[in-house]
Amino acid sequence: MSDSLRTADLVRTGPSAYRATNVRGATLDLGDGSTPDFTPIELLLVALAGCTAVTADPIVSRRAEPATFDVHARADKVRDEHGNHLVDVRLTFDVAFSGDGAEAARAALDDALRLAEERLCTVSRTVALGTPTRVEVRDV
Numbered sequence: 001m002s003d004s005l006r007t008a009d010l011v012r013t014g015p016s017a018y019r020a021t022n023v024r025g026a027t028l029d030l031g032d033g034s035t036p037d038f039t040p041i042e043l044l045l046v047a048l049a050g051c052t053a054v055t056a057d058p059i060v061s062r063r064a065e066p067a068t069f070d071v072h073a074r075a076d077k078v079r080d081e082h083g084n085h086l087v088d089v090r091l092t093f094d095v096a097f098s099g100d101g102a103e104a105a106r107a108a109l110d111d112a113l114r115l116a117e118e119r120l121c122t123v124s125r126t127v128a129l130g131t132p133t134r135v136e137v138r139d140v
Contacts, residue, residue: 041086045073049091051123056112063108064101070094 010018016032031037038046049071057069071093075086093113097105117124 041075041077044086045075045089047123048089048121048127049073051121052091052113052116053093055116055121056109059112059115060097060105060108064097064099064105066095066105067098068094068096 007023009021010030011021013019013029017035017037018030020028020030028043029037030040030043033039053069053071057066060066061069071091073089073091075089078085078087093109095106095109097103117128119125
């Protein structure tokens with residue numbers, strides 16, 4: 001596998017239920033919201049929040065280890081002339097730093113989050129750029 005290729009595979013486990021598997025063997029169940037499993041929208045919110053967090057975390061954590069570094073993702077689902085989509089996507093970071101470097105870590109956080117959103121986080125950059133998705137069907 002090339003360094004740039006990213007993959008995930010989904011296998012149907014029941015009606016509107018799937019198990020995702022990554023190349024490292026981790027699995028995650030997803031569905032349509034009728035079970036406790038994550039929905040695709042929730043996974044998109046997790047991907048946005050997670051990508052931003054794992055991108056910004058090392059930038060600030062080298063100054064001070066956070067006591068709290070939690071992310072809350074939310075969005076409103078709408079249906080309009082553009083079809084179903086999310087609006088007002090918002091990531092809220094609850095952060096606390098203590099000890100030596102706490103002030104420097106907090107000062108670096110805003111820049112780290114801006115860099116993640118504008119340049120470094122592949123997920124938010126892909127969404128912001130509106131990258132088209134190509135769907136193919138293979139008969140097996």
